[in-house]
Amino acid sequence: MKKIYLLPLILFMGACSTDEQGGEGELKTLDYTVEIQGCENFTSNFGTSGTLEVTNDDTNIYVTVLANSPKTISQIRLGVFTDGGLAGLTGTAINNMAKYDYDPSVALKTYTYPIYHTDGNGNFIENYPDGKINILARATIDGSAIWVTGTQFGTGGGQGYYYVYNIQECQLEDTSTCESAYAYYANYSIPLNDVYTTPKNWGWYEELDFGSATSYTMDVYVGAGQNDITKGTKVGTVTLTLSDSKIVEASFNLISGYSMGSYEIFSADQLPITRPGPGQYTNSGDVDADGKISVILHATICW
Numbered sequence: 001m002k003k004i005y006l007l008p009l010i011l012f013m014g015a016c017s018t019d020e021q022g023g024e025g026e027l028k029t030l031d032y033t034v035e036i037q038g039c040e041n042f043t044s045n046f047g048t049s050g051t052l053e054v055t056n057d058d059t060n061i062y063v064t065v066l067a068n069s070p071k072t073i074s075q076i077r078l079g080v081f082t083d084g085g086l087a088g089l090t091g092t093a094i095n096n097m098a099k100y101d102y103d104p105s106v107a108l109k110t111y112t113y114p115i116y117h118t119d120g121n122g123n124f125i126e127n128y129p130d131g132k133i134n135i136l137a138r139a140t141i142d143g144s145a146i147w148v149t150g151t152q153f154g155t156g157g158g159q160g161y162y163y164v165y166n167i168q169e170c171q172l173e174d175t176s177t178c179e180s181a182y183a184y185y186a187n188y189s190i191p192l193n194d195v196y197t198t199p200k201n202w203g204w205y206e207e208l209d210f211g212s213a214t215s216y217t218m219d220v221y222v223g224a225g226q227n228d229i230t231k232g233t234k235v236g237t238v239t240l241t242l243s244d245s246k247i248v249e250a251s252f253n254l255i256s257g258y259s260m261g262s263y264e265i266f267s268a269d270q271l272p273i274t275r276p277g278p279g280q281y282t283n284s285g286d287v288d289a290d291g292k293i294s295v296i297l298h299a300t301i302c303w
Contacts, residue, residue: 039170044149044163049141052148054165060114061167063135071142072107079136080115081162086134089153091160094136131167136160176302178261180278183238183297184229185218191227192296196275202227203298205271210242211291220252222301235301247285248295261300267293 044052049071053064063080067073077094102111137148138160150163182203183189189204202225208216217239224232236254243249248267252260266281271294276282278298286293 039168042165046137046139046141046146046148049144049146050139052135052137052163054135054163056167057170060116061133061165062112062114063137064110064112065137065139066110067108067139067141069109072109073111073139073141074104074107074143075140075145076102076111077136077138078102078113079162081134081136082130082132083134086153086162089160090158091147091154092158094138094160133165133167134162135165136162176259176261178300178302179222181220181222181235181299181301182224183218183240183295183299184221184224185216189218192275193227195271199275203296205266205294205296207292208240208295209292210286215239215241218297220254220297220299220301235303238297238299240295240297242286242291242293245285246287246289247283248293250297252299254301258301258303261302263297263299266296266298270294 039055039057041053041055043054046052046065048068050065050067050073053062053066055062061080063078065073065076065078079094081089102113104111134151135148136153138145139148140146147161148163150161152159152161154160180203183206184204185206188206188208190206192203192205193200195205204227206216206218217237219234220236220238221229221232222235234255235258236252238253239251241249241251248265250263250265252263254260264278264281265283266276267286268282268284269286269288269290269292281296281298
């Protein structure tokens, strides 16, 4: 039995701000911390007073400002720009970025901004066409306004700093559980371990006569240990036909909620002397052209 586990996206949410906003490229302000499985956290700092953490999932960039204990945050100024948007910008401009600001009524230890970066189909929205953003950030921590450590823009009293972040393609694992399945045809299926002493894995084969029928539709079962269908689960049906070149072909009709991982067909005029594993199946078909074929159909079914 093969199991593939998902590492889910996990948002550990606290109290929500009342000034939530939405829309592509707009800021939604929510007071929470975030952990994304499958994408790394990248960090910078506000001197020795705090940390800037940035990560993303498929649709949002998450910019988190954290104060180092025992310090607290009383104000955050945040701006997000492309390279072109930085032209002519000065540090004083961050005072006018109201949409990206946060002035908590109670001093905070941490605050996270989720910002949309795709249209939901994996395409970067207009604001970030190359998948890169420049994050201007200044936090007031224990009464001191401190810029994020990064690249300088502007000069003199109008200078500021920004952190460059490249949006990641998160490598999330599949959610599926997958198991072996075999075709089963009542009154025709013969347990493979009735023919072979080893290995003792469950499974069936069928002796089909395509001279008397043009196709055979059989049930597909997973988990039928010891060839007992009462222990298994029916996941759909498969229809077998014989092509013009005398090779067996399969067409599946799976029950909703199940999907095909892969399938293998063994077909020949007779079974081989030793039991083949699914990876060793050969679909030789009806070599002697009498219409009678021994068939094993193995599949990997996921849900």
